[in-house]
Amino acid sequence: MTPMDPIILFFLLGLGAGLLRSELKLPAAVYDLISMLLLLSIGMKGGIELAKQPFSTLLPQMLAVMGMGMLMPLLAFPVLYYVGRFKRADAASIAAHYGSVSVATFAVAVAWFTSRNIEFEAHMPLLLAVLEIPAILVGILLARGISKDMRLGAVAHEVFLGKGIVLLIGGLLIGWIAGPENLAPIKPLFFDLFKGILALFLLEMGLITAAQFGSLRQYGLFLVAFGIGMPLCSSLIGTALGVWLGLSVGGTAMLATLAASASYIAVPAAMRISVPQANPTLSLAASLGVTFPFNVLVGIPVYYALAQWAHSLLGS
Template sequence: MDFLSDFLTLFLGKLQSPTMGFLIGGMVVAAVNSELQIPDAIYKFIVFMLLIKVGLSGGIAIRNANLTEMLLPGLFAVVTGILIVFIGRYTLAKLPKVRVVDAIATAGLFGAVSGSTLAAALTLLESEGVKYEAWAAALYPFMDIPALVTAIVLASVYTSKQRDNALESLSKQEYLSKQRVTAGGYPNQRRIERRITASGYPKDPRDTAGARVRIWPIIQESLQGSALSALLLGLALGLLTRPESVYESFFNPLFRGLLSILMLVMGMEATTRLGELRKVGQWYALYSFVAPLLHGFIAFGLGMIAHITTGFSLGGVVILATIAASSSDISGPPTLRAGIPSANPSAYIGSSTAVGTPVALALGIPLFIGLAQALGG
C-alpha cells in the first residue's frame, strides 16, 4: 500500500510540474476547440533555442570529463540508445493496429533521455550516499542523439520502401491497362506476367523495392534536418569552444519558459490526433510500462561490464540505467516531430508522459539504486 501511495504521489507530482502542466493545458485548450494558435515561426525558433541549449550543456559536460574513462560507458550508452529503437521497431510495431512510424517514433522517444528523470536520479543517489563519477551525467547525449538519429533513419527507410512499393504497384497496374488496350481485350494473366517480367517489371514489387533504398543519403538527410542540426551544432560548440558565459546568461535562464510554450504546442497537437491513439491505446500502455524497466536492466547489465572491467562506479551504473529507462521530454518531441512528421504525437508523447516517465521515476530509479547497493554491499 505504501508503494502504491508513493507511486501515486510521484505521478501526481509529475502532473503538477510546469512542463506537464503546460502540456495538459495545451491538450485542454485543443479539446474545447479554442482558436488559440502559436505561429509556426515562433515554434521553430523555440525548438532551435531548446536544442542548442541541450547540445551546449552536453558538450560542456563532455569537454570537462576524462574522455578515457568515458570511453566504454559512452560506447555502451550509444549501443543502448540504438538497441532500444530496434526493440521498439520489432516489438511494438508488430502489435495489432499499431502504425510502424508511430512505433518507431515511440521507440525513439524512449531511447532518448529525460533530463528531469536524470536529475531525480542524481538527487536520490546523493541522498543515499551512492558515489558516481562527476562526468556520468554527460553520458546522456551519447544515448540521446544516436537513438533519435536511428529512429529517424528507420522511419525514413520504412516510408521509402512503402513509397517504392506504391510506385511499383502503380506502374504495374498502368502497364497491365496498357496491355489490355493494345490487345483489344483482356489477355491471359500468365501471358501478361511473362511480358511484365520480360519488360523489367517484377512480379512482386516488394522483391526489388528494398534494393532501391540507399541508407547513407537518408542518414545524411537526417543529420541535415533542422532539429538534429541544432542539437549537433550545440554539442560541437560546447565541446570545441568556451560558451559558458553565454550559456549561463542567455540560454539557461530562458530554457524553462521556452520549454513550457513548446509543451503547450505539443499538447494542442497531441489532442487533435488523440482519436487515432484510442484505437490502439492498450498496446502503447503495455509497451510504456514494460519498456522503461527492460531498457534500464539492459543498460544496468552493460554498466556492470564496465564496472568490472574499468572500475566504473555503481552509481555510474545506476545513472546509465536511469537514462535508458527515461524517455525524452525535451529534445525528443521536437526532433521527432521534425524528423518523422507522419508519426502521431499522441502515440509517442502520450506513451511517455502518461506511463513511461512515472514508471521510470517511481519504479526504475529506486529499483536500480537498490540493486546497486545490494551488489556493492
C-alpha cells in the same frame, strides 16, 4: 498536498486545452525558436562538461548505447508484427520510434533531476545524440530489407543533418570549444531561462498530444498497452546497461529514461523518406499520445527508483 513541478502543470494545461478544443496554440515560429533554444542549451551544457574528460573514455559508453539503440527496435518489432498484427511497414516504423529517443523527455528529466539535486554524468547529451541514429537504420532494414531503391543518400542526410541532430551536436561543439567563461555573456538566455523555455515547450507539447487522442480511440487498446509496456521494458535495459557501465545512480536513471523515451521528430522524418507506406499516425499516437505523457507524468520518478534499487543490490 505535495506541490507539482510547474513545467508538468504547463503540459497538463496544454493537454487540457487541446482536449477541450481551445483555440490556444503557440505560433509556429515561436515553437521552432524554443525548440532550437532547448536543443542548443542541452548541447552546450554537455559540451562544457565534455571538455573536462578525454573522448577515449567515452567511446566504450557510446558504442554500448548504440548497441542498445539497435536492440530495442528488434525487441519491439515482433511484438507489433505478430501480436499487434500491424503491417510490416507500420510495425517497423513504430519499433524505430521506440529504439530512438525523445529530446523533450530528456529535457524534462534534466529539470526533474536538477530540482532535486540529483547528479548525473554530464556527457548524457552526447549519448542522447548517439541514440537518435541506430534505431532509424534498423527500422528501415526491418521494413524494406536491403535493396537498390533505399535512397541511402536521402536517408543519411535526414538522419545526420536533420535539424535536431545538427543543433544538438552543434551545441556540444560550441560548449566544448568555447568553455564556460566564453559562454558567460549568453548564459542568461541559454542556461538561466532553460526551465521557462521548457515550460512553454511543454505547453505546446500538451496541445500536440491532445491531437493524437483521436487516433488512440481508432486503433484500440493495443497501442496504449504497448505505449506504456515498451518504455517500462526498455527502462530495464537502460538500467542494466547503466549499472554495467559503472554510471552513478543519477546517470543510470537518466540512461533508463533515454531508453524508455520514444522519438517523434527525427524518426518520423526519416521514415517518411524511406518507408513512405508506413502510417505515421500510428507511430505518433503511441509515442506522443501515450509514451511521452506517461514518461513525463509517471515514468521519470519510476526510472529513478529503479536505478536506486539496482545500485542498492550491488551496494554501490
